[in-house]
Amino acid sequence: MNTNELIARRDSLFGAGAPLFYNSPIHLVRGEGVWLYDADGRQYLDMYNNIPVVGHCNPRVVEALAKQASTLNIHSRYIATSVLDYAEKILSVHATHLDNVVFACTGTEANEIAMQMAKIVTGGEGFICTDATYHGHSELVGSLTYSPRRGRKNVHSFAFPNMYRPLVDGVTEEELCNLYLAEVQSAIDDFASDGIKLAGIIMCSLFANEGLPTVPKGFMKRAAEMVRAAGGVIILDEVQAGFCRSGKWWGYEVMEAEPDIVTMGKPMGNGIPLAGCVARSKYVEMFRAQKRYFNTFASSPMQAACGMAVIEEIESRGLPAQITSVGAYLRDEILKLAPLSPHIGDVRGVGLFISVEWVKDRDSKGADTEGAAAMANILRDHGILLSNAGAMGNVLKIRPPLVFEKQHADFFLNIFKEVLLAEHD
Numbered sequence: 001m002n003t004n005e006l007i008a009r010r011d012s013l014f015g016a017g018a019p020l021f022y023n024s025p026i027h028l029v030r031g032e033g034v035w036l037y038d039a040d041g042r043q044y045l046d047m048y049n050n051i052p053v054v055g056h057c058n059p060r061v062v063e064a065l066a067k068q069a070s071t072l073n074i075h076s077r078y079i080a081t082s083v084l085d086y087a088e089k090i091l092s093v094h095a096t097h098l099d100n101v102v103f104a105c106t107g108t109e110a111n112e113i114a115m116q117m118a119k120i121v122t123g124g125e126g127f128i129c130t131d132a133t134y135h136g137h138s139e140l141v142g143s144l145t146y147s148p149r150r151g152r153k154n155v156h157s158f159a160f161p162n163m164y165r166p167l168v169d170g171v172t173e174e175e176l177c178n179l180y181l182a183e184v185q186s187a188i189d190d191f192a193s194d195g196i197k198l199a200g201i202i203m204c205s206l207f208a209n210e211g212l213p214t215v216p217k218g219f220m221k222r223a224a225e226m227v228r229a230a231g232g233v234i235i236l237d238e239v240q241a242g243f244c245r246s247g248k249w250w251g252y253e254v255m256e257a258e259p260d261i262v263t264m265g266k267p268m269g270n271g272i273p274l275a276g277c278v279a280r281s282k283y284v285e286m287f288r289a290q291k292r293y294f295n296t297f298a299s300s301p302m303q304a305a306c307g308m309a310v311i312e313e314i315e316s317r318g319l320p321a322q323i324t325s326v327g328a329y330l331r332d333e334i335l336k337l338a339p340l341s342p343h344i345g346d347v348r349g350v351g352l353f354i355s356v357e358w359v360k361d362r363d364s365k366g367a368d369t370e371g372a373a374a375m376a377n378i379l380r381d382h383g384i385l386l387s388n389a390g391a392m393g394n395v396l397k398i399r400p401p402l403v404f405e406k407q408h409a410d411f412f413l414n415i416f417k418e419v420l421l422a423e424h425d
Contacts (some may be wrong), residue, residue, distance in 0.1 A: 007129035021334040021387060032057030034404050036250040036385065043119040045411055047386040053243050053267035053279065055403040061309040067199070068305035083325035084392050086304035089311055090264075091130040091278060095248045098262060100284035102277045103298040107239040107265025108136030110275040114235045114261045115140055115202065115286040118278060122231055126191040130160035132391035135202060135237055135263075144202065149187075158183035158188055160391070164357060165365065166348045177216035184223050188230045200233040200260075202249050206250030208240040211390030212355040214348050214399075219256040231282075233408045234258070239265035239275075240353075244314055244402060247324035247351035254350055269306040273297070319402050327351040330398070330409040337413070343371055352404055356396040358388070367392040377418070382415045408410045 001009065006027055010018065017070065023094040026044070029039040033055040036044045046056070054061065074080065085197040088102050104110045110311075117126060129135075129144045136142065147157040159167060159179040168179060184201070191198050201223065207213055224234045224273070236259040241251030243264075252259050268274040277297075297303075314320070331347060331354050338344040345359035358372035359365050372388035375396060379386060 021244075021385075022376045023377050024380070025378070026385075033057075034401050034408050035364070040084040042383070044107060044313055044383050044385050044398075046298070047363070047384055047398050047404075047412060049385075049401060050240060050243075050245065050399050051266045052270050052401050053245075054125075054270055054310055054317075054319070055401045057401075058270055058309075058313060060313050061306055063339055064305040064309035065272065065302065071301075074225060075296045076294055080299075080301045080304070082301045083299050083304045084368065086308045087307060090268075090276065092310070093251075093311065094262065095258065097280055098267070098278040100279060100281040101161050102279075102284060102287070102293065103303070104275040104277065104295055105273040105298050106275050107237070107263065108141055108376075109295070109298075110239075110263040110265055110277045111135045111141045111202070111235075111237060112138050112289070113293065114263050114279075115199070116291060117261060117277070117283055118200040118235060120286050121233055121283050121285060122197065122199050124197035125154045126196040126232075127199045128187045128201040128227065128232070129155065129156050129157050130200075130203060130207065131157040132160055132210045133157070133202075133204065135204075135239075150190065151355055154196060156187035158187050160213060161219045162208055162209040162210070162216060163216060171424045173216050174218075174337065177219050179321050180216065180219055181222055183224065184226055188226065191363050192230075193204050195228060198227070198230050198232040200235055201227045202235040204257055205236045205238055205243040205257065205259075206246065206350065206353065207388070208353070209391075211354060211357070211392075211395040215255070220252075220257040221324075224257055225258075233260040235261045235263065235323045237263050239267075240399070241265040243310070244320050244323055245351055245399070247320050247327060263308070268310065268331070269303060269308050272306040274303045277371050314402070317403070322405070323351045323402055325403060326406055326409055329352060330408060330413070333409070334416070335411050337417055340417065340422055343368055343375075343423075344360060347404065350383045350402055352398075352402060354398040356398070358389075358394045358396060367394040369393040372396055378419055379415070380421060384415055386413055
């Protein structure tokens, strides 16, 4: 079957409308490291997927998976030493006050657990989030997605902190920080006025879905202080920001914030469904006492084997240092290319998580969503896989597997330069 026939077959099985990347979707058949290959044998550099965090078909992970699958796999209501070993390992790379873990299979489940936990701990119902966030698909978690400032039951949103598109132009960074903090305080105050007790605030620690904005210094720490003062807890979503994406284990380390609850997802198992929620032990015990939560497929030996292999690969290969140096090099070189196109308004990010803001022109900063989507498709045609994302869909999102090296950065930069120069032909 050709690609069009496969798409038709897919629609007949999944229902028309199931999303696909790119104007010309790709039929992928194999992956290795940072590379993906289609049915015709064409090679693509993966600049987008954080799921295979230590690379597609990573040998250590594959070996651990195969060994465990050939030995034992049981559900979560039996004792398995390997699961306990993994729990200790994942907690060891978190802040010491986060000393209990609840395993799940998806980021949505992890965030559902976190929000339920926050409600139990505080006795509250109200949650605060940004106005361009995404944390999952369940009814509770999905209520956060692109929430209006007011109007949704038990959800108040605030304008996400953004120094490129600030609430007010011409103010200092500190003044801008205060303006965004006033947005958070307004949400807290409105819950109080409505007689709704605050449960907490939930944010991606790097504001990934919002487009990875540059955040005024001190915002996260001070916002957390305001929420705690009002009786709420701090939930930080590390599904995209975590597992050394920034060069540090967690985005909350970059933002210098102290979370009460942290959620994790996709990268944990390098493609095997594995997620988790870590929190203060008293919070987890209160949650377990009330919810009696269990998950048939979470806390399995197979998940533990894959999860342990991911952490061991990150540590044994010294990936945090590599991520920091290669990420800085890639970001700096993209900045050098920015003058080649009037559509590159901003280049920002940390570690191997970079956003290129695509604009109609630099003076107006008008979001060029169509242009960003077109650029993603052009790069796809040149063997580079990334996507347009962000609050307005005008950000080129660069988020490769963490085994991405300088030679891969140079491969991308040469093609990106070629594409930018062709804009003017």
